[in-house]
Each structure stands twice: as structure tokens, then as C-alpha cells.
Amino acid sequence: MKNWFKSGSPWIWLSAATVSISLIMVVGLIGLIAVRGLSMYWPGQIHQMDLRTSDGKTDTVIGEVFDSEQVSKERLKDAGVIIETDKMLITRYLVKTGNRDVDAPDFRWLIADNVVGETFPKEIVVFERMEWGNLYGFIESVKEDGNLVAESTAVWPAFNERLARATKLQEDITSIEKHEIGSVNYEMERLRLKQRKLELKNKFDARAKQEIENEKTILDARYKSFQSKLASLYQQIKRDTIQVKISTGAVVDVQVGSIVRAFKPNAMGTFDKVIFYVKSIWLFVSEDPREANTEGGIFPAIFGTVMMVLIMSVIVTPFGIMAAVYLREYAKQGVVTRTIRIAVNNLAGVPSIVYGVFGLGFFVYFLGGNIDQLFFAESLPAPTFGTPGIIWASLTLAILTVPVVIVATEEGLSRVPISIRQGSLALGATKWETLWKTVLPMASPAMMTGLILAVARAAGEVAPLMLVGVVKLAPSLPLDGDFPFLHLDRKFMHLGFHIFDVGFQSPNVEAARPLVYSTAFLLVCVIIVLNLTAIAIRNRLREKYKGLDH
Amino acid sequence: MNITSSKGDLFANNSKRQKWRMLNDKLAAWVVSLGGLSVIVAITLIFFYLLMVVFPLFESAEIKKLQTYSVPSAQAGDSIHYILDEQGKIGIRFTGTGKAISFYADTGKVIDEKQLVESPVTSFATAEVSSGIIAYGLEDGSAVVVKAGFTVNYTENEKIITPKYEYILGEEPIEIFTGGEAINHLTLQKNEESLILVSINPANTVRISSFEFEESMFDDEVSFEKTDYDVETLNYNPTKILIDNTQRMIFVFDEKDSVYFYDISDKDDVQLFERKSLVESGGKITDIKFAAGSFSILVGYDNGRIAQWFPVRDENNKYSLTFVREFAESNSPVVNIASEFFRKGFISINEKGELGIHHLTAHKTLLQQNIDSGKVTYLAISPRANHFIAESDDGTIQYWHITNEYPEISITSLWNKVWYEGYAEPEYIWQSSSASNEFEPKFSLVPLSFGTLKAAFYAMLVAMPLAILGAIYTAYFMSPKLRQTVKPTIEIMEALPTVILGFLAGLWFAPFLETHMPGVFSVVFLLPVFILLFAYVWYKLPHSLVGWVPEGWQPILLLPVIIFFVWVSIEVSPLLESALFGGNLPNWLNNEMGIGYDQRNAMVVGFAMGFAIIPTIFSIAEDAIFSVPKHLTTGSLALGATPWQTLIRVVILTASPGIFSAVMIGFGRAVGETMIVLMATGNTPVLDFSFFEGMRTFSANIAVEMPESEVGSTHYRVLFLAALILFMFTFMFNTIAEVVRQHLRSKYSSL
Secondary structure, eight states: OHHHHHTTHHHHHHHHHHHHHHHHHHHHHHHHHHHHHHHTTSOOOOEEEEEEOTTSOEEEEEEEEEEEEEEEHHHHHHTTOOOOOSOSEEEEEEEEOOOTTTSOOSEEEEEGGGEEEEEOOTTOEEEEESSSSEEEEEEEEEEETTEEEEEGGGHHHHHHHHHHHHHHHHHHHHIIIIIIHHHHHHHHHHHHHHHHHHHHTTOOOHHHHHHHHHHHHHHHHHHHHHHHHHHHHHHHHTSEEEEEEOTTSOEEEEEGGGEEEEEOGGGOOHHHHHHHHHHHHHHHHHSOEETTTTEEOOHHHHHHHHHHHHHHHHHHHHHHHHHHHIIIIISOOSHHHHHHHHHHHHHTTSOHHHHHHHIIIIIIIIIIHHHHHHHOGGGTTSOSSSSOOHHHHHHHHHHHHHHHHHHHHHHHHHHSOHHHHHHHHHTTOOHHHHIIIIIHHHHHHHHHHHHHHHHHHHHHOOHHHHHHTBOSOOSSOSBOSSTTSBOTTSOBOOHHHHHHHHHHHOSOHHHHHHHHHHHHHHHHHHHHHHHHHHHHHHHHHHHHHHHHTO | OHHHHHHHHHHHHHHHHHHHHHHHHHHHHHHHHHHHHHHHHHHHHHHHHHHHHHGGGGOOOEEEEEEEEEOTTGGGOOEEEEEEOTTSOEEEEEETTSEEEEEETTTOOEEEEEEOOOSOEEEEEEOSGGGTEEEEEETTSEEEEEEEEEEEEEETTEEEEEEEEEETTOSSOEEOOTTOOOOOEEEEEEOSSEEEEEEEOTTOEEEEEEEEEEEOSSSSOEEEEEEEEEEEEOSSOEEEEEEOTTSSEEEEEETTSEEEEEEOSSTTSOEEEEEEESOTTSOOEEEEEEOTTSOSEEEEETTSOEEEEEEEEOTTSOEEEEEEEEEOSOOSOEEEEEEOSSSSEEEEEETTOEEEEEETTTTEEEEEEEOOOSSEEEEEEOTTSSEEEEEETTSEEEEEEEEOSOTTOOHHHHHSOBOOTTOSSOBOOEEOOOSSTTOOOEEOSHHHHHHHHHHHHHHHHHHHHHHHHHHHIIIIISOHHHHHHHHHHHHHHHHSOHHHHHHHIIIIIHHHHHHSHHHHHHHHHHHHHHHHHHHHHHHHSOHHHHTTSOTTOHHHHHHHHHHHHHHHHHHHHHHHHHHHSTTOHHHHIIIIIOOOOOSSOHHHHHHHHHHHHHHHHHHHHHHHHHTSOHHHHHHHHHTTOOHHHHIIIIIHHHHHHHHHHHHHHHHHHHHHOOHHHHHHSOOOOOOOOOTTSOOOOHHHHHHHHGGGSOTTSHHHHHHHHHHHHHHHHHHHHHHHHHHHHHHHHHHHHHO
8 A cells, every 4th residue: 555655646546536527527517507408498297296285185286397306304494394204304396386477486395295196187288478487277268359269178279279360469569569669769769869969050940840840740650550550459469368277276367469389298299399399499599588588588699699799800800910910920029029929918817807897987988978979969968879888898808809819810820831931022022912912811710710719708708798788688689670770889688698697686586597507508509619610720720730841 | 126115114014013012011011010009009008098097096185276355244243154055156154143144155245145043142053064054042042043055046058056044943043941041052963853952051051952843734834843851950161062963972072171972862861971081192172073974073183183083882882982093294283174065074274274185084184285374263165075265364265176086095995994983993894885875985995805815715726736636637647549638628618608607606506505515525525535545446456357448548437436426425415414414504504613604605606716717727737747848757767767756856847837827827817707706606795714605806896886886986996996906916917927938938948
């Protein structure tokens, strides 16, 4: 044993173990997110459980089992649950029972020993609603304008037909509310600003007034027509109701128009479930969020992230490359350049929140405030650019990531063999021609790597964005059909911030948790793919230049 | 000929083209240099911009004389009080004859005169300065309470400010002493519901009059109910009396410069808390004023000192007036003190005519300047503290402007213990905002620095052993094939958004740790032992059985071993907890050991942030070790050293600067990390090193408070200061690390 210790072998084993631990942590973490994030949309079995209550009666609970764990009796006692049992450890289930509006709470911990019966009735329907989360129950009947139209076995097809109609109507309503009326409102606001601008310039004369009045009348008429259309749609969508029997035995009326979708998980085969699963994932990435972001999709967040990263790339690429080319090709190599290089390198290590503070102070309040004074005086005191927005977020992140691009590009430039430059110069090309036609193309994969790494960093960064433009719910996307189409001053939603906001600021964390995992998984996937691409490009590049060195 | 001419053309063309090319080349050089330099300038701008925002915090105050004029309508009697309006445009002079004379503060021109009280005035008092409430004690034993203020009206393009007087208790004087004895001293305080007036007559009888306001149901008229309480006849000669803002304490000062401190919370049973001499450290009292908030008493002495005293509660809940701090910039007797309205600042003037601008909590004198006046009799400051007037005994008034934006910040208030009002002792506190009105922001950076270092410390505790040992193994022992996959896998961790780590730490790991603490602890402490045990067994097994595992693949072999151990630990954790800690370890810690437990604590942060910085340290350290020249190791091995000896004596020694720089960079990252600490701690700025409790770091603090802070305010600038500190700290660490690394690189190349 002493020899064994003396040989140093135990320490080698221990250090080997640290590598294993690191590996387990990485893979485990990504696995955890993947499993939790992906399982959210798999339609699980709906349990109908009979529960023994403390006064000897039985209760029925319908819901999905989310989690199960073993807890000590004392912990339960501390939480106010007292159980007569000899067992030290008690199994309990976390059951999502839904029905938040009629039978709160929507998540319950059930003691396994109290469950006396468990069935999986095929007829249980899960209703996803616009408000109040899921509803679990059995459809009793379908009514149209209060008149019974279907009962017992006929309800499901009758209901589905009506749901399809309601969904169609709902789409129309959303389209009018969001796009048409939104557009009218936007025009109105522009008119108001136009008038204010003229007033400020003292040019608001009778003719201008007449013009604006005319436009206003047209807009008002349009608005009125949309309003009446909306009113009739709302009337129509209220037509159908269904009667649902829930776990307590009570029958509740549910408006068909308030249902997003309905399905019977216990009656689904595996194939149905797969189809349903794929559809759910599609809805998740393509829909708007509902209920304070805890339900529905994350489309605006994806859109906002992509938009911001795109604007950032447009800014960071030329400037980063220029700085690198300057440092490597034009600047006199010496102590100063070395210092600059070290400084640029170190800026990558400066905390991102510092960039956020800088962005808020310099871009938003200083630059934005001045832009407002100069060009948007008509809308003051309401700020246009003097408030956090997507352009400032992109600029802040551009400054944050420019060191990444500079370092990567410089590395690429330094790998281009000197012989190639000399060859080009010897043939009579100017310095710029040499750079443009030979060196830069050869270094382009390195620039690509830098850009990809910058994008990956920007997509995952949250702290600075919280100061310079991200919001939990943006009323409109930064890109839409209203002139000038790209609204650089708007606030936007972001995947990373969405995780923070839904996970930590939402009132119903339990209900929001699966959505947070899914969002996190999406973000992790995007970033890992970006990084792997960067690594692959870098490796290929290295191989390529290995050959050139001789 | 043809040929030559065409050749000439060619040349001509060529030279044109040549010129164009040269121009292009020059242009490109210009554009690239300009672009490159501008990027570099933009980056350095960050530092200078932060500095620029922070700088005003540390500027001292400035004053500028605007005008001198004679006292407005001097014939109306001697002044007893002055007030200025919000803008410092209009002043009101109150005279001992009961008149109020309003005048333009910049010229001294009288606006109007009003007789506020008719009978001869024998005493005068002001309530909390910002309320504008004053009281006259009259010769016939009655009192009049007036709220003096200003109304602002807007006409076409002008703002008209007019003085306004409101009799709070009616225009008729309120009878206090029925016997018709004069009121010699009085004091008052008013809040929403009640007004307390304390008066002393020539026979030294103290009477407390309480006025409870009742909102009338029918009109806006406010009615009140008056109750009188007789306290006692004083057996000393009072010179001044003050009542605090809570209406629970009164302070009576006597000729011997002592203060008698009474508790009047129960007015039927007034208690004398204590008698205290205010002149123990020498001098005589020259002026006594409340600071803003009517809680701290400012005492000016004839030896130039100004001392702050306030009641401090001891362990037995007993109050005692305590000396807190003093300002002693000069030894000329203090003549007058005027408190600011909304900040804990005040101005003072001494006999030499030196004006001092001070701030209490910052314990800082921002300015000491002679204003060349005669002996100043009255001093008044405007509510925004940007103007003051000084009346001299030569019958003139000087009107001055003050620039003093950020008096509350000093190196002392940022980094030392500060004795805040209402606290039992000096403390380090960060508390930037509160719902209450009388709140004073507390900007001590100590709790935040402490939290930052605490979080970074626990993160390093987790990350350093794992990352450095891992790097050593990967660079030195691992089979090259395995290294090719392991290295990128660990490095990909670096790219993981920290918001995801923070969310997992806060929502998954923190609750998990709370319920499985024994399991987690057993993993931390017993896993190494278990691994050693496994390694020993492996070593003892016959070679034929274990020989199939090639050298350098141990990590893969250990994967199932570790997973198994972790699984077992977690499974037995509830059993252990039930058996040893009464089933609930956090409770047990709290009840049996007296250790507080936060669900989101330093351990959670340590693990989560440790996880985040492992790849940083690992990657740099691994590079450093891997690039140790091979001939050094082969030489050592050839001389008969074991691989482990070679590693310790040769490789690590050579690579140690690289490992050091890896640790520095990792530390820099831990210090600045925002999302993980924001999500995985409770963000309470406490000074407690326990790993069961949370903390608040600079970065999380900025993220939480920055969006709500008002642009240009002290709070805003202090947050910028926090950012600047973070910037400089990490920049310094990274630079040291980078220099060490470059040095190492040149060393290797010379080897």
C-alpha cells in the first residue's frame, strides 16, 4: 500500500476522476435540460386517482403525474402534513390537476399511500385554454346558443367541429386586433407626431390642419369598420359552449372559443402521440406566449434574439475585421501594438454587465437622448431612441463581442504564410491588392469562426441586455408591415431573458417550469451548434494551412 | 510609329491605372487605419465614459455670490427666521414683531408684507424644516401656528411665485397657558394626524398640547381636538426646547449647556430619560438645530466644532442621546447652522465669516470659504440646497448660489462603517431605496465587495481542484485519442449561457440541495475516498483481469464508478437525514446549531459558478501543461523519475505560471458573473461568510438596481462606480494573467 502511494498512482487516479466528474457534469447538465425540455410536449397519461382523505372519505383527482419523490416524515410534518405511518420515508407525487379557475391549486403533492385506486379513462379530455391553464374533465354535452346539440358519444366529433370553427374565428380576431388595428393605431400615432412636428416648426397652418384632419377621418372610418367586424366576430365566437364534468363531480360551462386545443391522451396510440408531439413543438416555436409567458410559444423571443444578433453581426463584422487588419497589417509592430493587443484580449474578460452599464449610460441616455432632441423632438417627452431598444442592445453586444472577432481574425491573418504575401508583392500587386485578393480570402474562415463565436456569445448573453432593451413582453416585433418596417427603437424579447423572467419572476413557477426547460434546451442547442461549427471550421483551417507552410 | 503610339497609349493608360491603384492602396490604408483605430478608441471609451460618470461624485462643493442688498423693510423689526422657495427666487423674512416680509431673493425688492400675529411675540419655533411650519408664542400665553409656503402659477410664459400663509390652527391665537403667562419657549412637530406643541412659561412649567385633526365629512375644513397635558415644573432654567419628528421625545436645553431628554410617548406619564452635558469636550453652545428629519441634533460650539447627536437605543430598549460625529474645520465660534431640507447636509457659518458646507453621514466638509460678510445673524438655505442667504449685523443680505450635487458620497461613506440615524452603532449597509419618505440611502460598497469575493471564493473552491487536476490529467496522462474528444467537450461548457446555469442552480439545484444535503455532502467528502479505494482494488487485481484497459483511459473507467457512488449517496440521503438530523437538515442546522439556512445560498452559487469557470481554467491550464517541451519530460523519465515525480518536479513547475494565469482569469470571470448569482442567491447584501447563506454581488446589484435608478442621481453614479470597480478589477487581473502567459510562451520557445 505504501509503495502504491509512493508511486503516485492514487493521485493519477484522483486527477482522472476530476476529468470524469467534469464530463459527467457537462453531459448530465445537457441531458437534464434535454430530457426535461423535450418531455414537456409528450402527451402523458392522465390519471384518475381515488384518494383517501383524513376524514375517511374518498376524493377523486384527475391529472398528470409530473414528478415523484421520497421525503422524510419530518419534512412533511414541517410542511404541515401529518401522516400516521411507521415508514421513515414517504413517496409522494406531484400531480398537475389543472382547473385553476374552478378547483385551485393546479399543482398538488399527493401522498402515494393515500391513493386507493387509479384508472386511466380513455374519455378524459385535456383542454388547453387561453386563460387559466389546462382543464381536465369529461365532455358531457355540447350546446349552441344554449340549445343542446350533442350528448354522450356524439359529443367528441361535434365538439371538434365547433372547435375548428372557433379556432378559425379566433385567428381572424387576432389578425384584426394585432395587424389591422395595430396598423391603424400606428398611423394615428404618426399623424399625431406629424402635427406636433409642424406645430414645433410653426408651420401648422390651415392647409396642413385640413390634410391631417382628412387623413384622420379616413383612419377613423377604417378603425370603426374593424371595430364592428370585431364585435360581430366576438358575437359569433361566443355561440358554442360545452359542459365539462371535472374531478370534483361538478359540471362547468366552457366556451369553445376560449379553448386553444383539446385532446384525449389516454385514447391516443403511440403514432398519434408522435404526431401530436411534433405539432406541439411546432406550436412552441411558432406561437406567441400566453398567460404572462407561462404558456404558449416563444416565437417573439426567438425572433427578437435572431434580429438582435443579425444587427449586431452587421455592425461587428466590418469593424472587427478592420481593427484586426489594421493591427496586423498596417500598424507598426511594437510595444504599442502589443499593448493594444493585450488590452483587446482582456476586454473579452471584462464582465458583460459592465458593457450593459456603459450601453445604458452612453448609448441610451447620451446618444439616444441627443438623437431624440435633434430628430424626434415632436414626440418628446416620450423618448424614441432615448430609451432602451434593439439598436442599443445590438450596439452594446457589438462592443462586447468585437474583441472575439478581432482575436480570431488576427489569428487567421497570422496563419497566412509570409511567402504568399511576398509572392503577391513581388508580382507587382499593391499592399491593398495583396490583402484583398490573397490574404483576406485565405483568412476568411478565421473571420467566420470569429463571427460565429461572437454570435454564440451574443445569443447567450443576458445581463447587459436587461439594461439596454430586453423586455418580458414586447407588444410588437421589431420588424413588421408598418413603414419603415425595421423599427430599431423598439424593445424586444430574448430567449435568455425569457428563461430568467419566466423562471424567476412569474407568479406560478411550477406551471412555467416545463416551458423554461424547453426554452433553455432550444438556446443550448443553438449555442452548441454554433460553437461546434466554429470549432469545425477552425480545425479545417488548421489542416489547410499545415500544407501551406512548406 | 503605330507601334510606338499604341505603346504610348498603353503607358498612358497604364500610368493612369497605376495612379488609380496607388490611390486605391492609399485609400484602403486610410480607411482600414481609421476603422481600426476607431474600434480601439470605442473600446477604450468604455473606461473613460465610466470614469466621467463617476467623477462628479467626488467633486467638492462650489459657491458663487450673486448679490448683496440691504435687509428688506428693515424698519419692520429684527429678523427671527428666513425661508426661501424651491427655486431660491423668493425669500420670506419673519420678524420679531410678527410680520412676514416676502422679497425677491436676487434683488431684495419687497413683494409684500403681512402681519401674521398681532400681540407681542415672546417666542418662536419651527417644525421640521421641509414642512415650512412655524409657531409664535405670544405674551398672553397663546400660540399661533402658520404654514408658510409658496404657490406657483403659470401665466403665458412666466412662472409666478407668490408667498402663501396658512393658519393651521385657525387665525385666532390658541390659548395655551390660561393664567395669561407668556410663552417663553416652544417647539412643535406636525404629521398627517396630529400636531404637538410643547410650551414653557416664565414659571418653567412645561405644557404639551396635542391637536388631533379630524377630516370633516362635509367640507374641506379641517377641525381638530385639543388636549393639554401638564408635565412638571422644571427645576432648572431652560434656554431652548425641541421635539423630534416622531413626537415621542423632547429635548430641553438649559443654561449650563446640558440637555434633558424626556420620553413623551405616554403624555400622561412623561419620563425623564437622562440629563446629559453637551459640553464635556469643552466650549460653549452657540447654536442648536435639527438636521433634516428632526432626529439628529446639530450643536455648534464657540470653539468652532459642530457635533451631531441623536438618540440611540441600547439592548434594554432604553434611549440615550449619543455623540455621533463632529466637524471641526476651524476654531472660530460657530454662529449659525442651517439644515438642508431633504438631505442630511447643513451649512454653517462662524464668527470669521467662514461658510462651511457639510454632510453628516458622509462625514465630509465639502467647502470652507470666507464669504466676507459682517457677523452673520441668520442663515437660510433653499429646499433644493442650491441657494442660501446670509443676513449680517450690518443690515445687509448676501445671496449665494451653491453647486453641491453629491454630498452624500465620500470614501468614508463608501468603504468605512457609517453610523446612520436610528442605528445602534456604525455599520456597513447597502440599502439604496425604500418606501418610506424619511429614508436616507445607504451606499456602503463593503457588503457588495464582500458578497462578490464570497461568491468568487466558493466558486474557486469548487472549480480550482476540478479544473487544475483535470487539466493535468488531460495534458499529461490522457491518451491522445481520448483527449481529442474530452477537451472540446469540456470547452463547450464555456459557451453555455450562464442564464441557463443560473436557472438550473436556482430552480433545480437549490431545492435539490435543500432536500438532499447529506447526500451532497457525502459525495463531496467521501467520493475521493471511494475512488482511491477503487483504484487500490484495481491495483491489487491480477493483471490478466485488468490489463485490457490501456493507459490513459482511467476517466472512462471511472465514469460508472462515480455515477454509482453519486446515485447511492442520493438514494440514502433521506434515510441519513431521518436517522441523524431529525429528518430535516436545514431545520436541524437552525435549531440545534444556530446556523441560518437560505435555500439559495453560497454553496449553490459555488457549484453553479464553479461549473461555469471550470472550462476557462481547464482550457488555459491544459494548454500551459501540454506545451511544456517534451524533451524536459523525456529527460526526467530517462533519469529514472516516475511519471508522477516528473509531473510534480518538472512539468508543473515549468507550467506553474500558466496555471497561475488560468486561475487569475477564472477568478476574474467569477467576480464579474451576473446571471448565476442573480438567480442562485437571495441577493441580500449581508456580511456573512457562512456557505448556507446568500450574498449580493456588484454585478447582480447593478442588474437589479440599474433599471430603476434615476439618471444622473447619486444612486445612478454609485452604480457606475460599481461597474468601474468591476471593470478595473477584472482588467487588472486579466492583464497580469496575460503578461504572465506571454512571458511563459517566450520562455518555452527559448527552451
